[in-house]
Every structure is written in structure tokens, then in C-alpha cells.
Amino acid sequence: MSSDRPHHVVLGITGGIAAYKAPEILRQLQQRGAEVRVVLTRAATHFIGRVTLEALSRHPVVVEMFEPGANIVIRHVEMARWADLLLVAPATARTLARFAHGLADDFLATLYLSVRCPVLLAPAMDAEMWENAATQENLARLRQRGVAVIPPERGYLASGVEGEGRLAEPEQIVARALVILAARPYVRDLEGEHVLITAGPTCEDLDPIRYLTNRSTGKMGYALAHAALARGARVTLISGPTALLPPPDAETIFVRRAEQMYRAVLSHMERATIILKAAAVADYQPKTFSTAKLKKTEADLMLALERTPDILAELGRRKGSRVLVGFAAETDAHLEHGRRKLIEKNLDLILVNDAASAETGFAADENAGFLLDREGHVVELPRMSKYEMAMRILDRVRELLAQRGRLEQRGERPR
Numbered sequence: 001m002s003s004d005r006p007h008h009v010v011l012g013i014t015g016g017i018a019a020y021k022a023p024e025i026l027r028q029l030q031q032r033g034a035e036v037r038v039v040l041t042r043a044a045t046h047f048i049g050r051v052t053l054e055a056l057s058r059h060p061v062v063v064e065m066f067e068p069g070a071n072i073v074i075r076h077v078e079m080a081r082w083a084d085l086l087l088v089a090p091a092t093a094r095t096l097a098r099f100a101h102g103l104a105d106d107f108l109a110t111l112y113l114s115v116r117c118p119v120l121l122a123p124a125m126d127a128e129m130w131e132n133a134a135t136q137e138n139l140a141r142l143r144q145r146g147v148a149v150i151p152p153e154r155g156y157l158a159s160g161v162e163g164e165g166r167l168a169e170p171e172q173i174v175a176r177a178l179v180i181l182a183a184r185p186y187v188r189d190l191e192g193e194h195v196l197i198t199a200g201p202t203c204e205d206l207d208p209i210r211y212l213t214n215r216s217t218g219k220m221g222y223a224l225a226h227a228a229l230a231r232g233a234r235v236t237l238i239s240g241p242t243a244l245l246p247p248p249d250a251e252t253i254f255v256r257r258a259e260q261m262y263r264a265v266l267s268h269m270e271r272a273t274i275i276l277k278a279a280a281v282a283d284y285q286p287k288t289f290s291t292a293k294l295k296k297t298e299a300d301l302m303l304a305l306e307r308t309p310d311i312l313a314e315l316g317r318r319k320g321s322r323v324l325v326g327f328a329a330e331t332d333a334h335l336e337h338g339r340r341k342l343i344e345k346n347l348d349l350i351l352v353n354d355a356a357s358a359e360t361g362f363a364a365d366e367n368a369g370f371l372l373d374r375e376g377h378v379v380e381l382p383r384m385s386k387y388e389m390a391m392r393i394l395d396r397v398r399e400l401l402a403q404r405g406r407l408e409q410r411g412e413r414p415r
């Protein structure tokens with residue numbers, strides 16, 4: 001995106017009572033210098049007048065997919081290319097479901113499938129609908145694909161009760177939109193790179209029924225895969241057991257044990273230019289595996305465990321000119337442990353986070369931590385979605401690649 005033109009925002013408005021707040025969002029975006037085009041769902045037209053929005057945006061408002069005289073194919077493709085951000089406010093439960101399942105049954109849902117720019121959703125609905133497992137699952141699926149969400153607030157709802165479901169304040173929505181627009185003009189800056197990512201836990205089997213594992217869910221590693229794909233990289237994802245759907249465009253290899261992950265990583269590292277080791281690999285495995293179920297006795301049971309291969313340390317020895325990023329989940333002396341692992345395992349970057357935090361640790365949708373490099377820089381990454389964090393990590397990887405390019409041009413050997 002060139003810096004001399006205003007930001008282009010498509011504002012999608014769906015059919016909830018909070019649609020009456022959408023003109024305020026539109027006006028505030030305009031006041032902050034953005035150009036806004038509006039798309040309404042048919043249901044939204046019951047809550048807000050098309051004429052009002054045409055007057056405010058100074059452009060035709062799109063509702064129907066098929067309108068006489070308009071070339072619909074060109075229209076949604078063109079609008080998708082035009083947009084720097086697709087903001088949907090309010091987003092109803094129905095629209096979350098349509099987006100989550102790729103149901104292109106009107107102009108807005110078709111546009112959602114066509115855009116390659118960031119998407120920001122501001123849901124608003126009745127508290128029961130918001131809390132429903134179906135809505136929460138749809139949201140989790142969208143977040144996993146990199147969609148940003150401003151959750152609704154608690155407050156007085158149109159149904160007359162107090163609860164969670166009220167559209168976030170227009171100021172907040174606009175502020176978040178501007179952060180997304182300013183922070184990262186959408187770029188495919190990893191085209192030509194091949195990113196190898198490990199994700200999730202490993203499971204070390206004791207017998208056909210029991211195994212040792214950890215609390216990793218794979219969310220951070222999968223977010224990295226989505227983010228790297230969005231920036232144009234080829235992605236190989238080596239995943240331990242998780243409940244997540246891998247991105248369809250990634251080459252995904254499923255493994256179970258640390259030893260299998262070790263072999264898969266080594267046999268796929270050749271083509272990789274960037275390696276992101278987000279997996280929580282078990283450090284120990286049972287010394288023996290019993291093919292028959294272990295039976296209980298009256299005595300205490302002692303498990304004999306042996307070390308698994310340290311995949312990251314091996315990669316550190318073999319990495320050549322690849323950028324190697326490690327992850328460390330710590331409960332104390334975070335920076336100290338992080339620095340030691342960075343040097344001992346010959347990494348370029350390490351993300352250290354707090355494993356003890358419920359909001360940002362294992363299984364959470366958000367993360368926070370410190371990104372350390374070999375020059376001793378420590379960048380604090382405050383609490384943000386795992387996708388945004390993935391983007392921040394890739395920004396830093398991109399800088400390292402650019403630095404290396406400069407060194408190579410000058411005939412110096414990168415470290």
C-alpha cells in the first residue's frame with residue numbers, strides 16, 4: 001500500500017439492533033482520514049437506512065449480490081482488491097457462522113471469502129446467543145484463521161436484560177481498526193521463503209492406553225502457519241496431536257512422539273529457510289513401551305524415563321543460514337532462561353512466555369512475552385492475539401533476513 005493515499009475500509013453492517021451505531025463508526029473512520037465503502041446485509045436494511053449510509057460514505061451502498069446493471073463478479077473482486085481492511089460491525093451470530101463456514105450466500109459473505117486484507121469483526125448479539133457453544137466455536141475457528149475480534153461488552157441489551165453481548169464502543173472499534181491499518185500495511189513479504197513450523201504437544205506412550213504429555217494445544221504454532229501463509233510463504237507444519245484444523249494451504253505432517261517429530265523435522269528441514277519451533281516437545285519418554293496394558297498392583301509404581309532428542313539443539317547445529325526461532329515457556333527467571341537457551345541452542349530469536357498465566361499461557365487465545373535476539377535486544381510483546389503475535393515474530397524474522405541480505409551483498413558471511 002502506498003503511504004500517500006488514505007486507508008480503504010469496507011464497513012460491513014449486519015442485521016442487529018446495534019446497526020444504529022454503524023454510522024458513528026463510519027464517521028469516526030472518516031475523521032481519522034480513512035475512505036469507507038459500505039456493504040449491508042439484507043437484514044441490516046431493516047435497522048438502518050441505505051440512504052443515510054450513501055450520504056455519509058458518498059458512495060453507493062451494496063446490498064444485493066445480483067443487482068440489475070451491475071457486473072457482480074467485477075464488483076466483489078474489485079472491492080476485495082480495493083480494501084485495506086474489512087470491518088464488520090455489528091457482526092451477528094449468523095454472520096459469524098456464515099464466515100466460519102465459508103457460506104457465500106450474499107455480497108458481504110462473498111466479499112469475506114475474496115479479501116486478502118485483514119478482517120476485523122465486532123460481534124453484537126443477545127447474551128445467550130453470544131455464550132452459545134456454536135457461536136464460540138465459530139469465533140475460535142475465525143480467530144484461528146487470523147480474523148481479529150473485538151468482543152462485545154457487558155451491559156444493558158435490547159432484550160431488556162444485563163449481559164455480555166453489547167457492541168464494543170465505536171471509539172474502541174475505530175482505534176483497533178487504525179492499529180491494524182497502521183501496524184501492518186498488508187504485504188506478501190515472505191514470498192520465496194519456506195517456513196517449517198512445529199506445533200502442539202507430543203505424547204509419549206506408556207502402554208496402549210496411557211501416555212505422558214503437556215498442556216500445549218498447538219494454537220501458537222497454527223497461528224504462525226496461518227500468518228506465514230498470509231504473507232506469501234510456503235509452509236510445512238509438523239504437528240503433534242491437537243484439536244485444531246490445519247490451514248489447507250500448508251503441507252501438514254502429523255506426529256505423536258518426540259522421536260517422530262525429530263525425524264520429521266530433520267527430513268523436512270532441507271528446503272526450509274525459516275524454522276519456528278513452537279511445539280512443546282516432551283523432554284522425557286518412558287524407557288519401555290508395554291504392548292499389553294499395565295496392570296495395577298498394591299505397590300507404588302516407579303516410571304523409568306529417558307531423554308528424548310533435543311530437536312531444537314540439533315537444528316542449532318545444522319541450521320546453516322536458516323533463521324531459527326525457539327520458544328520457551330517458563331514459570332520463573334524468564335529472561336535468564338531465555339537468554340541461556342538462545343545461546344546454548346544457537347538460535348537467532350527466542351520467544352519467552354509465562355507458562356503460569358491463565359490469560360496468555362497454554363491453551364489461551366492470547367499470548368504475551370519477550371522476544372530476545374543474539375544482540376541482546378529484548379522486545380516486550382504485550383498481551384495480544386496469538387495471530388498478532390505470530391505477525392510480530394515474522395516481522396522480526398523478516399528484519400533478520402533483510403540484514404543477512406545486506407551482509408551477503410557486502411560479501412560478509414551471515415552468522
Ligand code: CTP
Pocket residue numbers: 198258277278279280281282283308309310311312313325326327328329341
Ligand atoms: N524443544 C525441542 N526438543 C525437545 C525439547 C524442547 O526442540 N526435546 C524445543 C521446543 O520446541 C522449544 C524449545 O525447545 O522451542 C524450548 O523448550 P523448553 O522445554 O522450554 O526447553 P528445554 O530446552 O527443554 O529446557 P528446560 O526443560 O530446562 O526448560
